[in-house]
Amino acid sequence: ESEVLRLSTGCKNLDNLLNGGFRRGTITEVFGESGCGKTQLALQTTLYNWLQGCVYICTEDLFPTKRYEEIKINLSSYDPKVDYGKHIFVEHITEANDLLSCIRVRLPRLLDHHKVSLIVIDSVTAPFRCESTNYIRRAEDLRELAILMTSLAQKHNLVIFCINQVTASFKDSDNVLPSLGLAWSNMVTARLMLKKTLKIADVVSLPKQMHHLLTSNQPIYIRELSTVFAPDLPDASTEFVITSKGLQG
Ligand code: ATP
Numbered sequence: 647e648s649e650v651l652r653l654s655t656g657c658k659n660l661d662n663l664l665n666g667g668f669r670r671g672t673i674t675e676v677f678g679e680s681g682c683g684k685t686q687l688a689l690q691t692t693l694y695n696w697l698q699g700c701v702y703i704c705t706e707d708l709f710p711t712k713r714y715e716e717i718k719i720n721l722s723s724y725d726p727k728v729d730y731g732k733h734i735f736v737e738h739i740t741e742a743n744d745l746l747s748c749i750r751v752r753l754p755r756l757l758d759h760h761k762v763s764l765i766v767i768d769s770v771t772a773p774f775r776c777e778s779t780n781y782i783r784r785a786e787d788l789r790e791l792a793i794l795m796t797s798l799a800q801k802h803n804l805v806i807f808c809i810n811q812v813t814a815s816f817k818d819s820d821n822v823l824p825s826l827g828l829a830w831s832n833m834v835t836a837r838l839m840l841k842k843t844l845k846i847a848d849v850v851s852l853p854k855q856m857h858h859l860l861t862s863n864q865p866i867y868i869r870e871l872s873t874v875f876a877p878d879l880p881d882a883s884t885e886f887v888i889t890s891k892g893l894q895g
């Protein structure tokens with residue numbers, strides 16, 4: 647199943663949790679606080695599927711080219727002669743209207759001419775921030791976005807990977823909730839929560855082959871990915887770390 651239906655994250659624990667990786671034909675959302683590792687996860691998934699074609703839509707920061715170059719050399723099949731950016735199409739978009747027209751007009755044209763298996767939107771939250779006072783408008787735009795993406799995902803059998811930020815719950819300030827509200831959450835197929843825990847990796851929590859990482863002076867925080875809802879996955883979570891080599895665990 648894993649090769650046909652799902653795209654690997656390149657991290658064993660995450661692939662195990664996801665039954666092989668992100669499911670084609672569906673929208674998966676990953677949400678979490680700033681610095682928890684959302685972009686790292688999206689970037690590594692892009693790298694591991696570069697040959698299948700990826701569209702990476704940046705709405706916050708520039709595409710992290712340097713980091714992409716840093717983690718690519720850890721591919722087991724790494725070949726310095728290969729251009730790992732060849733099938734990666736990067737878009738920088740900040741306005742909700744531009745995002746919608748990109749997905750309505752430009753993406754279908756691109757998909758007619760190029761093989762693409764993964765579309766990342768990093769993040770969906772940012773373009774809709776300025777609409778945050780006009781909830782009706784925002785809900786309509788998010789609905790259109792989800793409908794357009796669902797139809798692209800199904801027509802081209804591709805993975806849509808959306809990154810979402812969080813808002814603090816006013817009932818419990820320790821508890822974070824994904825942004826964009828219920829109208830949006832009802833339209834994504836699977837929702838995953840990413841957390842940077844307060845646990846620091848040590849010889850007990852890290853597998854033997856990663857013990858050399860512990861010699862650095864920087865503490866390595868353990869990250870946790872959990873399924874919040876996913877039609878075909880159990881409620882579960884798994885741990886990993888982020889190092890110069892990428893997501894490992
Ligand atoms: P935001 O919401 O602000 O975009 P994010 O969830 O996308 O945050 P990332 O940029 O994916 O966060 O993760 C940043 C974290 O990844 C850093 O705090 C650091 O711990 C880790 N990281 C990034 N690059 C490296 C590296 N070269 N070596 C080790 N760790 C790294």
Ligand code: MG
Nearest residue numbers: 684685686768
């Ligand atoms: Mg990010």
